[in-house]
Amino acid sequence: MQPMEAGPDGRFAVASRTAGGPGRIVLALSGELDEDTVDALRGALYAAPGAGHVVVDCSALRFCDSSGLNVLLRARLRMRERGGRLDLADLRPPVDRMFEITGARSVFRVYESVAAALAAGPGDGPEPPSRA
Template sequence: MDVDGGAGAWRKPGRARFDVRVRPGTADGVVVLELGGELDHDTVAPLREAVEEHARARRIVVDCSDLGFCDSTGLNALLKARLRMRETGGRLDLAGLRPPVDRMFDITGARAVFRVYEDTARALADPAPHAGGAGHD
């Protein structure tokens, strides 16, 4: 998991195919997970570790704006993380879905399960996300 580095740090030569950067949100108990690269069966471990590490957060915003690919393993990891957060009274929201990842969320119906924001700034600006499912853009 990469906690430092600038935008696009996972795109540098020699970096892993997928990386997760963690940063605090704008309020206490809010964490942003910035995903970059390709999320699939072979690369999902850092996402699972980051969610586990921050499972006590009040809210996790997953920034997908630099995520170029997500397969069913990645989708399932996000769905499981969302359920785990709900069980503890927290939320897991998505931000910055871009093609082709957005298309996969639409086709599978998973987009309707998550609260999805156009970008992380809008997600963090939402003062009191409602409990439950689908959101807005």
């Protein structure tokens, strides 16, 4: 796993690892994802240009504001344009609530765990609409 810290107070971290085969990456997020820390996530997403499947592990993410949501939505669109996909795993309250309230939960494939997301094949699960 390759950790990258953001923010002077260490409130957020993202770690990247390959998983489940070539072109499959898990980004494990922890802490608070907001306007001050979102550059670390953006950097990690751009650091994996060849990935066909990115799973964002949100199990340790305590907070996500609209800045973080926008980066995830844009990354999802970029992945779709290249024929790949970006899925979310293990959303915790209040992050899950924010995704639900904004309607973003219906845009992403959301899995209960990273293992479930990695086990899902390219056609598994309903493809959310392309409206993000």
